Amino acid sequence: xxxxxxxxxxxxxxxxxxxxxxxxxxxxxxxxxxxxxxxxxxxxxxxxxxxxxxxxxxxxxxxxxxxxxxxxxxxxxxxxxxxxxxxxxxxxxxxxxxxxxxxxxxxxxxxxxxxxxxxxxxxxxxxxxxxxxxxxxxxxxxxxxxxxxxxxxxxxxxxxxxxxxxxxxxxxxxxxxxxxxxxxxxxxxxxxxxxxxxxxxxxxxxxxxxxxxxxxxxxxxxxxxxxxxxxxxxxxxxxxxxxxxxxxxxxxxxxxxxxxxxxxxxxxxxxxxxxxxxxxxxxxxxxxxxxxxxxxxxxxxxxxxxxxxxxxxxxxxxxxxxxxxxxxxxxxxxxxxxxxxxxxxxxxxxxxx
Numbered sequence: 001x002x003x004x005x006x007x008x009x010x011x012x013x014x015x016x017x018x019x020x021x022x023x024x025x026x027x028x029x030x031x032x033x034x035x036x037x038x039x040x041x042x043x044x045x046x047x048x049x050x051x052x053x054x055x056x057x058x059x060x061x062x063x064x065x066x067x068x069x070x071x072x073x074x075x076x077x078x079x080x081x082x083x084x085x086x087x088x089x090x091x092x093x094x095x096x097x098x099x100x101x102x103x104x105x106x107x108x109x110x111x112x113x114x115x116x117x118x119x120x121x122x123x124x125x126x127x128x129x130x131x132x133x134x135x136x137x138x139x140x141x142x143x144x145x146x147x148x149x150x151x152x153x154x155x156x157x158x159x160x161x162x163x164x165x166x167x168x169x170x171x172x173x174x175x176x177x178x179x180x181x182x183x184x185x186x187x188x189x190x191x192x193x194x195x196x197x198x199x200x201x202x203x204x205x206x207x208x209x210x211x212x213x214x215x216x217x218x219x220x221x222x223x224x225x226x227x228x229x230x231x232x233x234x235x236x237x238x239x240x241x242x243x244x245x246x247x248x249x250x251x252x253x254x255x256x257x258x259x260x261x262x263x264x265x266x267x268x269x270x271x272x273x274x275x276x277x278x279x280x281x282x283x284x285x286x287x288x289x290x291x292x293x294x295x296x297x298x299x300x301x302x303x304x305x306x307x308x309x310x311x312x313x314x315x316x317x318x319x320x321x322x323x324x325x326x327x328x329x330x331x332x333x334x335x336x337x338x339x340x341x342x343x344x345x346x347x348x349x350x351x352x353x
Contacts, residue, residue, distance in 0.1 A: 001296060001341065001342070001345050001346070001349055002341070002342060002345065003296075003297060003339050003340075003341055004339060004340040004341075005301060005337065005338075005339045006118055006337065006338045006339070006340075008118045008119065009301065009303060009331075009337040009338065009339075010303045010331055010334075010335035010336060010337045011118060011119075011120060011328075011335075011336045011337055011338060012029045012043070012045065012112060012120055012122070012335060012336040013029060013334065013335040013336075014026040014027055014028060014029050014334065014335070016029065016122060017029045017045075017047055017110070017122055018122075018124070019049050020047070020049065020108070020110075020125065020126060021049055021051075021062075021071060023051060023052055024049040024050060024051050024052065024062075025049065025050055025052055026047060026048070026049055027048050027049070027050045027105055027308055027334075028046065028047065028048035028105070028107070028308055028333060028334055028335075029045055029046070029047055029048075029334075029335060029336060030045075030046055030048075030314075030330035030331065030333060030334055030335055030336055031046045031140070031141045031142075031314055031316045031330035031333075032044055032045040032046060032112070032142070032316055032317065032328060032330070032336055033142035033143045033144040033153060033155075033316050033317050034144060034251075034316070034317025034318065034319060034328045035144040035146060035151055035173075035317075036146075036319065037151070037173055039115065040113050040114060040115060041113075041114045041115075041116075041117040041120075041319070042111055042112070042113055042114075042144075042173065043111070043112040043113075043114075043120060043317075043328065043336060044109050044110075044111060044127065044128075044142045044144055044153060045109065045110045045111065045112050045122070045336070046107050046108075046109065046140055046141055046142065046155075046330075047107060047108055047109070047110045047126075048105040048106070048107045048138075049062075049105055049106060049107075049108075050062075050104055050105040051071075051073050056078075057077060057078050057079060058075050058076065058077055058078070059075075059076045059078060059085060059091060059104060060073045060074065060075055060076075061073070061074040061075075061076060061091060061101075061102030061103065061104060062074075062103070062105065062106040063102070063106075063136055063137065064106065064130045064131075064135065064136045064137070064138070065136075066132070066133060066136065071106065074102060076091055076101075076102070081094075082094065082095055083101060084099075088104060088308065088309075089103065089104060089105070089308075089309065089333075090102070090103055090104065091103075091104060100160075102137075103137050103138065103158070105138070106130070106137065106138040107138040107139060107140045107158075108126045108128065108129045108130060108138065108139055109126060109127050109128040109129075109139060109142050109153075109155065110122060110123055110125075110126050110127055111123045111127045111173060112336075117319070117326065117338070118338070127173070127176075128142070128153065128155070128168060128176065133159060134157045134159045134161070134164060134166065134181055135157045135158065135159060135166070136158075136159045136160070137158040137159055137160070138158050139155045139156065139157055139158070139166070140155060140156040140158060141155060141156050141188070141189075141316055142154065142155040142316065143155070143190065143191055143192075143249075143251075143252060143316055143317065144252070144317065145191070145192040145193070145194050145252050146194060147192075147194060147195065147225075149171055150169050150170070150171055151169065151170050151171070151173070152167060152168075152169050152192055152225065153167065153168050153169065153170065153176075154166065154167040154168075154182065154190050154192065155167075156188045157181060161185060162184075162185025162186045163185055163186050163187070163188055163208070164181045164183055164184045164185040164186070164187055164188075165181065165182055165183040165187055165188060165190040165205065166178075166179075166180060166181045166182065167179040167180070167181075167182050167225075167226075179225075179226055180226070182225075182226055182227075182228060183205050183220075183228065186207065186208040186209075186210070187205055187206065187207050187208065188205075188206055188208065188248065189204070189205065189206035189217075189248030189249045189265075190203055190204065190205045190206075190249070191203060191204040191205075191249040191250075191251070191252050191253060191262070192225065192252070193252070193253050193260070193285065194252060194253070194255070195255070197282075197283065197284075197285055198283060198284075200221045200222065200223065201221065201222040201223070201224075201225050202219060202220070202221050202222075202285050203219070203220050203221075203222065203228060204217055204218070204219055204234065204249040204253070204262065205217075205218050205219075205220060205228075205231075205249075206218065206247070206248040206249065214236070214237050214246070215237075215246040215247065215248070216233065216234075216235060216236045216237060216246075216247055217234045217235040217236075217247055217248060217249060217264065218231055218232060218233055218234055219231070219232050219234045219285060219286050220232075232286050234280075234286065234288060235247060235264070235278055235288055235291070241266075241293075242266055242268060242272075242274050242276070242294065242295050242298070243266025243267070243268075243274070243276060244266075244268055244269060245266075245267040245268050245269045245270075245271065246266070246267045247264055247265065247266045247267070248264065248265055249262060249264050249265075250262070250263045250264045250265050250275055250314070250315040250316065250318075250329075251263040251315050251316065251317055251318035251327065252317070252318070253280070253285070254318065254320055254325075254343075255282070256279075256343065256347065258279060258282075258290075258347055259279040259280050259281055259282045259289055259290070260279065260280040260281070260282060260285050261277060261278075261279055261343075261346065261347065262277065262278045262279075262280065263275055263276075263277055263296070263315055263318060263325075263327060263346075264276055264277070264278060265313075265314050265315065266295070270311075271309075271311070272298075272299065272311040272312075273299070273311065273312040273313060273314050274295035274297065274298040274299070274313060275295060275296055275297040275298070275313055275314075275315055275327070275329065276291070276292035276294075276295050276296055277291070277292045277296055277346050277349070277350060278290065278291045278292070278350075279291070279347070279350055288353060289352060289353060290350035290351060290352045290353060291350060291351060291353065292349060292350060292351070293351050294349075296341060296346055296349065297313050297315075297327065297329070297339055297341070298313065299311045299312060299313050299331075299332070301331070301337075303331050303332060303334075303335055303337065304331045304332055304337070305332065306332060307331065307332025307333060307334030307335065308332060308333045308334045309332060309333035309334075310332045311332070312330065312331065312332050312333055313329050313330070313331060313337075314329055314330040314331075314333075315327050315328060315329035315330075316328070316329070316330065320343060322343075323342050323343045323344055324340050324341075324342070324343070325340065325341045325342070325343050325346065326338055326339075326340055327339050327340070327341060
């Protein structure tokens with residue numbers, strides 16, 4: 001399969017983003033939802049900012065304070081045996097059953113704009129910022145579905161009670177209407193189909209089970225985009241394959257003559273993230289009819305293999321122009337990049353079930 005990575009890759013890096021918070025540094029500008037609005041390509045960029053610590057023995061954990069609407073900093077000593085600092089993204093409390101304590105950064109959504117889809121300028125201020133008790137640890141990995149003249153933006157809302165999926169909508173990317181949490185914890189990787197199928201809205205989602213089961217892709221239906229039900233298991237892991245560790249939705253499903261094409265991410269047990277594809281029945285998306293045996297995009301470039309969390313390509317948005325799929329993706333949990341693939345070649349690569 002021919003893959004054309006843009007010469008400008010990575011399109012956006014942390015160095016391109018001025019921190020919104022004083023005393024913080026941007027460590028990630030990645031996993032952006034993608035939209036076309038007027039004559040621009042918009043990246044709804046996940047910006048991750050980390051408080052700077054002048055003491056190498058202290059890690060500062062940011063938490064949004066609901067009362068003051070500011071960020072509190074919790075100072076944690078690296079020599080405190082209660083905490084595990086081996087994962088740069090999270091501080092774990094080894095005395096707690098869940099193991100979780102704090103995140104080392106806080107994320108929010110910021111818009112980057114481009115006329116050509118390659119060169120972007122970044123807004124000075126956040127577009128969607130943490131608010132409410134279910135977002136005190138940040139908001140992450142937005143996706144965008146356009147239905148009519150309304151853009152529905154949904155994202156992982158992180159708090160001490162778990163990670164769920166919240167949604168807002170806009171018609172102009174200025175005024176925002178909140179709709180609350182549409183999938184409760186623990187859940188993420190939600191993707192809303194861009195049109196009704198047989199009178200119903202559909203969405204993919206990825207529950208994170210903690211007892212029986214694995215992190216796999218489910219599908220649900222709705223009458224109003226807010227209340228979701230009739231959940232069904234859709235796509236599972238495959239033993240000893242590139243997607244044997246965990247899977248989740250990537251880009252908003254694409255309507256083709258062959259069916260609904262979903263570009264999804266899969267990780268190995270070694271946490272190597274690749275992108276693959278699955279095809280769902282056009283009139284009944286609860287039926288998977290074909291799937292990738294091999295990845296259609298995997299981490300090979302230096303900016304995909306090395307970064308805050310290396311060996312990761314993770315798409316949150318794609319634009320289709322004729323036979324060209326422009327897949328925008330997060331690289332190494334650090335930056336944004338784009339690769340072009342042939343829609344027909346993706347469909348031809350699938351193995352029918």
